[in-house]
Amino acid sequence: MLAAAAAGSLGLTGCLAGCKGIKALGPVPGVSAEVVTLEHTISAEEQLVAIYQAAVSQLGDTSITSGNGSDAQVVAAIHAEHVEHLRQLRARLILPPRYAKAKPTPSHAATPQLPSDAKAVIATLAGYERSAAQRLTGDLSAVPAALAQLMASISASEAAHVVYLRRAGAA
């Protein structure tokens, strides 16, 4: 509070002296491309988590039993890994999201639409995983080294998810 009052006094004095007010400070600095890329990555991962959450709910009663566990169990396990991806990505974002200049344009609808057939759900999820791995690969160049490593690892995890999904869906 004391600091704010002092700053106000200085501001008044400054104006009397002929300054141009707050405009003299110039425009608010923009958010770097790195932050925008990270925000897009977080948003896409949020969407994956939502899609998997919907799939877990949908497959709960209709799962196919396989030698590697039911498809619902496989989807639930992968959902948990996406939640971990999201947690790690969010931990890398220092700025509040509202400061990002550009908002993400999701590659899929905001509300996940899944087919009613269990095998088709698995195939749809595999498609989302492939797209996610490709998108992360394309975004690697725009981020700092440590984040690039995290994104590369997540992309590898997502590529491998396709194998586990196929195995579950093939039962």
Next chain:
Amino acid sequence: MTGKKTTVAALQAALAAEQAASYGYGVAGAHLTGSAFRAASADNVLHERARDNLVKMITALGANPHPAAVAYRLPISVSTAGDAANLAADLELGVVSGYLSLAAVPDPALRRLAAKTMQAAAVRAARWGAPSRAFPGLAAQH
């Protein structure tokens, strides 16, 4: 470390992982038959090609590629086909780790190469029976 030194070091790390994988697949293949043997042979060819490509890239940067070791300490003892599959999964996960440094070099094309190679190795590890993991290649704190 300069950008070039960083890049060479990352390429050497990837090369070491590919060399270890080639050696390990030779051991695994000796315990596999039929479709599993063919899969191991095909995967080994991929690692040999990647190894040769990395040697060229390191040489092009004016550095000397580190030679492969005569023998490697394998992470598991192999005496059955199941052991061989587990070894192959471990080798692939080692390759995922081996390319992690390359994902952080300044050159965007090399970053993409690293990510694609990590994806392919993680897929092969899954096919060989490795359990799913959220952060393949990264240390345990993730």
